[in-house]
Amino acid sequence: xxxxxxxxxxxxxxxxxxxxxxxxxxxxxxxxxxxxxxxxxxxxxxxxxxxxxxxxxxxxxxxxxxxxxxxxxxxxxxxxxxxxxxxxxxxxxxxxxxxxxxxxxxxxxxxxxxxxxxxxxxxxxxxxxxxxxxxxxxxxxxxxxxxxxxxxxxxxxxxxxxxxxxxxxxxxxxxxxxxxxxxxxxxxxxxxxxxxxxxxxxxxxxxxxxxxxxxxxxxxxxxxxxxxxxxxxxxxxxx
Amino acid sequence: xxxxxxxxxxxxxxxxxxxxxxxxxxxxxxxxxxxxxxxxxxxxxxxxxxxxxxxxxxxxxxxxxxxxxxxxxxxxxxxxxxxxxxxxxxxxxxxxxxxxxxxxxxxxxxxxxxxxxxxxxxxxxxxxxxxxxxxxxxxxxxxxxxxxxxxxxxxxxxxxxxxxxxxxxxxxxxxxxxxxxxxxxxxxxxxxxxxxxxxxxxxxxxxxxxxxxxxxxxxxxxxxxxxxxxxxxxxxxxxxxxxxxxxxxxxxxxxxxxxxxxxx
Amino acid sequence: xxxxxxxxxxxxxxxxxxxxxxxxxxxxxxxxxxxxxxxxxxxxxxxxxxxxxxxxxxxxxxxxxxxxxxxxxxxxxxxxxxxxxxxxxxxxxxxxxxxxxxxxxxxxxxxxxxxxxxxxxxxxxxxxxxxxxxxxxxxxxxxxxxxxxxxxxxxxxxxxxxxxxxxxxxxxxxxxxxxxxxxxxxxxxxxxxxxxxxxxxxxxxxxxxxxxxxxxxxxxx
Numbered sequence: 001x002x003x004x005x006x007x008x009x010x011x012x013x014x015x016x017x018x019x020x021x022x023x024x025x026x027x028x029x030x031x032x033x034x035x036x037x038x039x040x041x042x043x044x045x046x047x048x049x050x051x052x053x054x055x056x057x058x059x060x061x062x063x064x065x066x067x068x069x070x071x072x073x074x075x076x077x078x079x080x081x082x083x084x085x086x087x088x089x090x091x092x093x094x095x096x097x098x099x100x101x102x103x104x105x106x107x108x109x110x111x112x113x114x115x116x117x118x119x120x121x122x123x124x125x126x127x128x129x130x131x132x133x134x135x136x137x138x139x140x141x142x143x144x145x146x147x148x149x150x151x152x153x154x155x156x157x158x159x160x161x162x163x164x165x166x167x168x169x170x171x172x173x174x175x176x177x178x179x180x181x182x183x184x185x186x187x188x189x190x191x192x193x194x195x196x197x198x199x200x201x202x203x204x205x206x207x208x209x210x211x212x213x214x215x216x217x218x219x220x221x222x223x224x225x226x227x228x229x230x231x232x233x234x235x236x237x238x239x
Numbered sequence: 240x241x242x243x244x245x246x247x248x249x250x251x252x253x254x255x256x257x258x259x260x261x262x263x264x265x266x267x268x269x270x271x272x273x274x275x276x277x278x279x280x281x282x283x284x285x286x287x288x289x290x291x292x293x294x295x296x297x298x299x300x301x302x303x304x305x306x307x308x309x310x311x312x313x314x315x316x317x318x319x320x321x322x323x324x325x326x327x328x329x330x331x332x333x334x335x336x337x338x339x340x341x342x343x344x345x346x347x348x349x350x351x352x353x354x355x356x357x358x359x360x361x362x363x364x365x366x367x368x369x370x371x372x373x374x375x376x377x378x379x380x381x382x383x384x385x386x387x388x389x390x391x392x393x394x395x396x397x398x399x400x401x402x403x404x405x406x407x408x409x410x411x412x413x414x415x416x417x418x419x420x421x422x423x424x425x426x427x428x429x430x431x432x433x434x435x436x437x438x439x440x441x442x443x444x445x446x447x448x449x450x451x452x453x454x455x456x457x458x459x460x461x462x463x464x465x466x467x468x469x470x471x472x473x474x475x476x477x478x479x480x481x482x483x484x485x486x487x488x489x490x491x492x493x494x495x496x497x498x499x500x501x502x503x
Numbered sequence: 504x505x506x507x508x509x510x511x512x513x514x515x516x517x518x519x520x521x522x523x524x525x526x527x528x529x530x531x532x533x534x535x536x537x538x539x540x541x542x543x544x545x546x547x548x549x550x551x552x553x554x555x556x557x558x559x560x561x562x563x564x565x566x567x568x569x570x571x572x573x574x575x576x577x578x579x580x581x582x583x584x585x586x587x588x589x590x591x592x593x594x595x596x597x598x599x600x601x602x603x604x605x606x607x608x609x610x611x612x613x614x615x616x617x618x619x620x621x622x623x624x625x626x627x628x629x630x631x632x633x634x635x636x637x638x639x640x641x642x643x644x645x646x647x648x649x650x651x652x653x654x655x656x657x658x659x660x661x662x663x664x665x666x667x668x669x670x671x672x673x674x675x676x677x678x679x680x681x682x683x684x685x686x687x688x689x690x691x692x693x694x695x696x697x698x699x700x701x702x703x704x705x706x707x708x709x710x711x712x713x714x715x716x717x718x719x720x721x722x723x724x
Contacts, residue, residue, distance in 0.1 A: 101581025
């Protein structure tokens with residue numbers, strides 16, 4: 001496939017041979033507000049981590065931090081032994097990020113959209129086939145050549161998720177992926193995630209709604225808000 | 240050494256101690272400088288008494304440029320080290336620098352009136368200072384143009400660096416433009432040949448302006464730091480039960496396993 | 504390289520498909536130039552004297568108008584963060600976007616300028632210099648403009664703020680561009696001005712994407 005590290009470990013192996021995504025004591029600050037402190041987790045190959053928590057608890061911030069768009073105010077994020085911050089470009093190359101927005105241009109068709117993103121993510125060979133597979137996986141074949149302005153919100157969301165399939169990546173970061181999706185779309189997403197994990201991929205996803213993802217860890221972010229401790233908040237000035 | 244003074248709390252203590260002295264020295268030097276400029280210094284044989292405006296105009300121009308360089312250096316430090324004090328220093332200095340630039344423009348205009356009979360003249364220096372004024376206004380507008388003040392501060396840092404790189408280019412292009420369009424006979428709006436009797440008041444006024452800048456900067460930085468503290472306290476007041484405070488990993492998160500996944 | 508070209512083609516395709524941006528820029532250029540005779544009177548001597556300045560200022564304002572379309576649409580629909588997360592360095596992506604922007608908005612200004620020169624009685628000998636100066640100068644406008652466009656993403660009054668930031672930085676190309684045309688109209692050598700203008704653009708070529716990328720990363724945090 002590609003040069004991205006996408007290992008094929010056995011799920012029953014005693015020790016994973018692929019790097020884990022490790023977060024140690026992460027703190028996140030947006031402006032003067034401390035969003036969370038002391039978040040730690042370990043996401044192994046084939047694993048899934050669900051982020052839950054109320055509004056403003058920092059789920060999106062944690063995802064952006066994991067993507068390397070945001071730098072942590074404290075703590076470290078590493079891929080295996082190496083710090084993510086040490087080589088952000090490589091980290092970006094090994095992940096797919098699906099945020100709240102769909103990044104869909106009204107005048108382009110789904111097929112053109114996927115072609116653009118596939119080329120951007122460095123996909124070389126078998127591009128057409130990968131795009132067809134992606135469209136089929138999310139049942140977008142009937143609308144593949146319509147301008148995206150004619151698509152419904154749910155179809156645009158499916159298109160945004162179909163991007164996950166046009167180029168391989170070891171880590172998927174999904175922010176509320178099921179928003180606007182109907183039951184069929186949700187089921188397709190669950191299938192796609194399961195296939196990704198079988199291939200050794202990792203998924204970190206934030207969600208309000210229940211998703212059928214088995215053997216997943218859960219991280220509830222509500223408990224990580226800093227208490228009303230003056231010393232802690234003042235230290236936020238120097239964070 | 241920078242790290243020693245870089246702590247915000249330490250800066251507050253230091254500035255509280257220095258500020259009264261700085262303010263007193265500013266007032267003293269301004270008084271001396273103005274006396275020297277308006278009373279003691281001789282009138283120019285060509286420009287007459289009007290040359291006395293130079294003693295405010297020229298130091299103001301020096302400060303206008305120096306403060307912009309200060310902002311650029313502070314912005315560079317802020318971008319590299321992300322230190323809050325550097326950011327606040329840059330942000331606080333901007334209105335002071337804009338003020339000096341404005342004084343320079345107004346005194347330049349007043350200076351030109353008795354000499355050329357017009358309120359504005361497109362002299363090379365005045366024009367450069369005018370463009371510098373717009374650079375200041377742009378910086379201030381950008382820093383204050385976001386709902387999130389942190390974003391504004393960071394954007395301002397980049398803009399200050401872009402501006403400082405462009406300053407010599409703008410100066411060069413304004414000089415070029417001026418030589419192309421200005422007839423050669425016009426008097427340059429510059430200082431006449433500097434005699435000692437004129438140099439001393441000039442330097443005293445420059446020193447006074449520098450002290451004024453330092454005083455105002457410290458006042459603004461202290462205000463800025465206090466505002467920041469107040470904002471942090473307000474935003475980070477969250478009603479969390481005290482049992483959670485004890486450990487960073489709350490009871491609710493014990494489902495996060497560091498070894499092996501847990502079944503949902 | 505393919506990714507770079509991919510972004511260039513993508514942005515250019517979008518601009519052509521939507522078509523509005525190019526049309527808007529050209530329409531503004533024409534309108535701004537046409538307003539001047541109404542303001543200063545139709546005498547050919549007066550217009551010819553200020554023609555270089557009119558054309559350059561109008562081109563500059565028209566280029567300014569199109570700047571907020573450079574990043575705003577991608578920022579709003581979430582495409583910008585995906586570009587930032589792509590394997591391609593963000594600086595190169597900025598270069599590709601600026602190039603596409605220039606082809607869609609700057610190049611049309613260059614091509615339309617000889618026609619507008621007729622409206623303001625510019626000396627016909629100066630028209631090649633006009634085209635050359637705009638050809639050399641409009642890329643600078645796109646590059647430096649992209650810095651301001653990136654810095655003001657998400658600001659409250661993006662359009663006005665963008666203009667305030669970018670106009671002081673546009674003074675150098677204006678001085679040398681209009682200077683070149685005027686020199687040509689007076690029969691003098693335009694080469695020094697054109698060379699300096701070219702140097703400005705060449706200097707902006709590596710520096711502007713670097714500053715723009717830094718600003719974009721701040722916007723995406």
